Amino acid sequence: TDFCGGFLRQKLADAAEDADLYHDYNDTMEFEYFNSMLINKVDEDGNPLPLGGAFPLEENEHFNKLPVNVQTSNIQVPTNVYNRDPDIVNGVYMSEALDNVFIDNFQKDPTLTWQYFGSATGFFRLYPGIQWIPDESGVVTFDCRNRNWYIQAATSPKDVVIVVDVSGSMKGLRLTIAKHTINTILDTLGENDFVNIIAYSDYVRYVEPCFKGTLVQADLDNREVQTSSLNPVCHINHKLLFSANPIEKDYLIITAATAMGQGSLCNQAIMLITDGAMEDFEDVFEEFNWPDKRVRVFTYLIGREVTFAENTKWIACNNKGYYTHVSTLADVQENVMEYLHVLSRPMVINHDHDIIWTEAYMDSVVTQNLLLMTSVAMPVLLSHGILLGVVGTDVALKELMRLALRYKLGVHGYAFLITNNGYILSHPDLRPLLIHEET
Ligand SMILES: *[C@@H]1O[C@H](CO)[C@@H](O)[C@H](O)[C@H]1NC(C)=O
Numbered sequence: 369t370d371f372c373g374g375f376l377r378q379k380l381a382d383a384a385e386d387a388d389l390y391h392d393y394n395d396t397m398e399f400e401y402f403n404s405m406l407i408n409k410v411d412e413d414g415n416p417l418p419l420g421g422a423f424p425l426e427e428n429e430h431f432n433k434l435p436v437n438v439q440t441s442n443i444q445v446p447t448n449v450y451n452r453d454p455d456i457v458n459g460v461y462m463s464e465a466l467d468n469v470f471i472d473n474f475q476k477d478p479t480l481t482w483q484y485f486g487s488a489t490g491f492f493r494l495y496p497g498i499q500w501i502p503d504e505s506g507v508v509t510f511d512c513r514n515r516n517w518y519i520q521a522a523t524s525p526k527d528v529v530i531v532v533d534v535s536g537s538m539k540g541l542r543l544t545i546a547k548h549t550i551n552t553i554l555d556t557l558g559e560n561d562f563v564n565i566i567a568y569s570d571y572v573r574y575v576e577p578c579f580k581g582t583l584v585q586a587d588l589d590n591r592e593v594q595t596s597s598l599n600p601v602c603h604i605n606h607k608l609l610f611s612a613n614p615i616e617k618d619y620l621i622i623t624a625a626t627a628m629g630q631g632s633l634c635n636q637a638i639m640l641i642t643d644g645a646m647e648d649f650e651d652v653f654e655e656f657n658w659p660d661k662r663v664r665v666f667t668y669l670i671g672r673e674v675t676f677a678e679n680t681k682w683i684a685c686n687n688k689g690y691y692t693h694v695s696t697l698a699d700v701q702e703n704v705m706e707y708l709h710v711l712s713r714p715m716v717i718n719h720d721h722d723i724i725w726t727e728a729y730m731d732s733v734v735t736q737n738l739l740l741m742t743s744v745a746m747p748v749l750l751s752h753g754i755l756l757g758v759v760g761t762d763v764a765l766k767e768l769m770r771l772a773l774r775y776k777l778g779v780h781g782y783a784f785l786i787t788n789n790g791y792i793l794s795h796p797d798l799r800p801l802l803i804h805e806e807t
Pocket residue numbers: 394395396397398399
């Protein structure tokens with residue numbers, strides 16, 4: 369796994385950390401940067417757009433024939449994040465220092481493709497610079513913080529039990545928001561994580577009966593099964609739903625905690641999604657989670673109603689979690705991201721163990737890359753353990769397979785790739801087909 373250098377990422381991560389260390393935060397800073405959505409565009413009067421301007425692009429064989437600028441990186445900001453927010457402007461300014469490293473890396477190793485820095489504040493610095501094409505409705509939903517490479521590098525393996533209230537009041541917009549919250553949480557999980565979903569009204573049951581009582585690996589298949597199981601939960605009548613071995617509601621948290629016993633035992637979290645009255649479960653927490661509070665509880669209060677905020681807040685605050693109020697669909701993304709900050713990796717002494725390799729995938733969104741590849745990434749942390757973001761690069765699997773010299777393999781020999789965290793990236797019998805699409 370030293371191919372194309374832990375060294376390179378190390379240099380990137382070091383440069384990002386140094387840049388931040390020497391930068392004083394300025395909350396009135398004005399700084400013009402190249403926003404990949406706004407470059408090379410003009411307003412009605414023919415003037416360049418703010419944060420835009422002339423940005424030379426040239427078609428490049430090495431980057432899927434896309435028009436790129438190999439002299440500099442540029443910045444993408446998701447539509448729901450203000451592109452002149454002081455956090456963004458300061459972050460973009462400090463991370464300019466990465467350009468030299470990107471260019472130097474590419475000159476030293478021309479097989480390198482895309483190199484990038486995803487910031488915890490939400491901006492994405494991509495080298496080489498490109499023009500970002502929005503979807504038909506003109507929005508950019510791409511958020512580097514929910515890419516697999518970002519989440520895996522930013523957090524340690526987690527066990528997550530999602531507990532969702534499906535009682536009578538959870539319908540219409542609230543139900544849509546609750547489902548979107550669950551899907552957004554599932555999107556933050558990967559092969560290193562374990563998950564299950566429990567639904568409750570008067571009774572408690574597992575959303576996917578096949579996974580009953582266990583945490584399952586949050587690989588793509590299992591995440592999809594859980595997502596598709598959500599629909600019946602939410603639409604059909606609850607009598608039908610809870611007929612199979614219902615557990616009384618008093619045992620809700622105990623059920624969630626029991627499921628926890630079988631996971632990876634690293635970061636453990638219960639995500640409680642509700643729209644209303646909630647008991648505080650004080651006895652239960654006292655019994656199973658206090659005083660060490662091994663399991664964090666994050667609570668998401670859905671809908672405009674805040675009358676019941678007290679109990680939900682109390683539960684989160686007394687279990688090392690985080691309370692959020694999610695009143696609109698647009699709130700979901702940022703609110704779910706909060707939990708990742710709480711669970712992000714503790715300060716890491718030895719960076720060498722931090723490099724992660726993602727599952728093999730194709731990326732149809734950013735780089736329109738229809739070749740199987742893996743992303744190699746590592747977190748960028750300040751000395752006091754605060755996560756600045758994640759640096760990474762994409763590596764085409766065919767580049768890696770070139771390392772296996774055919775004549776050395778012998779007649780019946782074959783090559784396969786396995787990463788330090790146990791993913792099989794390439795094998796003659798493996799047909800991975802994971803395409804990241806905008807949701
Ligand atoms: C902060 O930025 C503003 C605008 O760019 C500038 O006028 C000011 O001098 C900066 N403050 C410091 C302390 O650098």
